[in-house]
Amino acid sequence: MENNEKDEFFDAPSSSSESRPETPAPAPAPAGKGKKAARIVALVLGAVIIAVAAFLGGWYGQYYTLDEEVRTYLWAKSVLEKNYYLPVDEAELYENLYNSLSLDPYTRYYSADEYRAYLAQGAGENTGVGVTFSLEQKDDETAQIFSVVGNSPALNAGLAGGMYIFAFGPSESELTEGTYKEFKAFLASCKGTFVLRCGFEEDGSDAADFTLERKSYQASFVSYRDSETGFRFCGEGKTPALTETHEPLEGLDATTAYLRLDEFSGNNTPQEFAELLKTMKERGRTNLILDLRSNGGGYLGILGDVASHLMRNATGKNPVVTVTKSRSGQITRYVCVQNDFGNYFSADSHVYLLADEHTASASECLIGALVDYGTCAFSDIFLREDENGVAKTFGKGIMQSHFETASGAAMKMTTATVNWPVSGRCIHGVGVVPEDGAIPIPAPRVQGAQDPMLKEVVSRVCA
Numbered sequence: 001m002e003n004n005e006k007d008e009f010f011d012a013p014s015s016s017s018e019s020r021p022e023t024p025a026p027a028p029a030p031a032g033k034g035k036k037a038a039r040i041v042a043l044v045l046g047a048v049i050i051a052v053a054a055f056l057g058g059w060y061g062q063y064y065t066l067d068e069e070v071r072t073y074l075w076a077k078s079v080l081e082k083n084y085y086l087p088v089d090e091a092e093l094y095e096n097l098y099n100s101l102s103l104d105p106y107t108r109y110y111s112a113d114e115y116r117a118y119l120a121q122g123a124g125e126n127t128g129v130g131v132t133f134s135l136e137q138k139d140d141e142t143a144q145i146f147s148v149v150g151n152s153p154a155l156n157a158g159l160a161g162g163m164y165i166f167a168f169g170p171s172e173s174e175l176t177e178g179t180y181k182e183f184k185a186f187l188a189s190c191k192g193t194f195v196l197r198c199g200f201e202e203d204g205s206d207a208a209d210f211t212l213e214r215k216s217y218q219a220s221f222v223s224y225r226d227s228e229t230g231f232r233f234c235g236e237g238k239t240p241a242l243t244e245t246h247e248p249l250e251g252l253d254a255t256t257a258y259l260r261l262d263e264f265s266g267n268n269t270p271q272e273f274a275e276l277l278k279t280m281k282e283r284g285r286t287n288l289i290l291d292l293r294s295n296g297g298g299y300l301g302i303l304g305d306v307a308s309h310l311m312r313n314a315t316g317k318n319p320v321v322t323v324t325k326s327r328s329g330q331i332t333r334y335v336c337v338q339n340d341f342g343n344y345f346s347a348d349s350h351v352y353l354l355a356d357e358h359t360a361s362a363s364e365c366l367i368g369a370l371v372d373y374g375t376c377a378f379s380d381i382f383l384r385e386d387e388n389g390v391a392k393t394f395g396k397g398i399m400q401s402h403f404e405t406a407s408g409a410a411m412k413m414t415t416a417t418v419n420w421p422v423s424g425r426c427i428h429g430v431g432v433v434p435e436d437g438a439i440p441i442p443a444p445r446v447q448g449a450q451d452p453m454l455k456e457v458v459s460r461v462c463a
Contacts, residue, residue: 104414106400112408122299124219124266129187129212130154134445139181142166145198146446147294150220150262151234157210159198162448166204167197175209190214200449221262221269224276225249226285233272240268242275251458257285258454261306264298264362270305277309277344286346289457291354293384297361297396300334307366308336309344310351312375319373322365323424324399324416332416341375351376352461354454355432356384360394361418364427367393368420378437382457391440397428 081088098109110118120126130152131145143165148154167175168186172195178186186194192213199207220233220240230247233240249258257280261273280288300322307321318335325331345351353367353376370376385391401415419426434440443453 101411104398106398107411107413110410110412115404115408115410122265124221124268125216126152126219127216128152128214130217130219131159133180136445137180140179142202143180143183144446147262150223150232151240152217152219153212153215156234157212159196159210159212160200160449162200162446163198164200164202164204164207165196165198166207168194170194172209187214218268219266220272221264221266222272222276223260224279225252225258226256226280226283227252227254228283231276231279233268238267242272242279249454249458251455251462252289253462255285256287256289256462257283258289258291258458260291262295264295264300264302264306266302269302273306274309281344286348287350287352287461288345289352289354289461291454292359292363292366293354293356293453294358295360295363296358296394297363297365300362300365300399303362303365304334304336307369308338309340310366310370310375311336311339311373312341312345312351312370314339314341314373320421321369322421323419325419326416330416333421350461351380352457353381354457355381355393355438357386357390357392357394357431361396364393364396364432365418365420367432368423368425368427372420372422378432379439381432381436381438382441382453383432383434383438384453385440385442386445391438392433393427393431395427395429395431397426 077093080093081090095109095111102108126149130149131154132147132149133143134146137144137146145154145159145161145163145165147161148159165183167177168183169175170190170192175195175197176182176186193211194213196210196212197204197207198210199205201207217236218238218240223232223245224230225245225247226249228248230245230249231242232245234243235241252258259273259276259280261269263269266272304321311319311321314336317339318337319339320333321336322334323331324334351370353370355363355367359367367381371378371381383391383393397418398414399416399418400412402410402412404410417426417428432438441453441456443456447453
């Protein structure tokens, strides 16, 4: 879930696969990227040494055994605190220090409060409206919703990806037109209920008013549709209920179901995914279109749960779903919690995948497992082709682990490469591409109400 932090305005997601060790190991000293990182790590270690030294043998004797650059930092900090013309915010000083520890876009420091919020979001415990916006959204343009979070106030109010936000205000009689930047400022200041005027047509001809409220909700990351109806999870509390939406997907035949998986996050996702596969089976559907577009990844544990139902030719009770390799050469094999493909699919079932440039990390791991175990071929994978003719998944084949302090703060850092379970392929920096045999489908960045990419795929597989 990283590349973009997932808050009220997180961009088109591009998340990471993560593994939180049950007993966090000490953070290894980072390698590369010049002297700055090494000095900062030395500083952090030096602070620990100083504390121990003060207890065991006195400050001054140990102080002069530290690296000169660490001592220089401590001297500079002391001079700042005594002589700077404004009071020095020590917390801010240390936060800047910790933030400079990042060696890649996924490695970062969390304060205790930030880490609690991060874990809550990973569990699907969200607060806000539940609308997301693309990286390409410009501040001076009309805001266009990229997607909405399952079971969020936005989804339950009727908002959908592709809608433009033409006006906003505390009530229908107090609406103001504005840009994306102005809308963000308005939403950040909102308390209680408010109204958005939204529509799919760029000229506003189909615009309607929607009443929303910022609130806490349990996000849901899976949904289902077939030729007759649809289902998703919604409702108050920690466990939203399976609810029929009466939203069939036009063009599907009577043997094919469509299932969308937005993230490998949320405490309920493994159970909800299995429940929708059970629904698929009960409704007589034996083929599946699995939509992983904009699924930026999540947790390897949830990946193992989801993959448990999808490994066609895997043997044994707990087949390997992905393999990680650390700098030291340590190899860790992550396994499925079970192996029950036959419970939901027949021997001749077809499984198709939809992916785009934001399909990343754990999603790419799942694609690798489905290909390696023969659940689908590369020719069953459909990639969004952008306006420049480029079609690929994100290409993130590295894993992050979390290391916590006693105070509740944490470091999240890249600790290993990630490889497909049988072929051993690592797609980092490359992704899945048409050269593999995947099928490019020209489609707009924001799919909108018609979702032309999905429509094209349905017409091909259900012809």
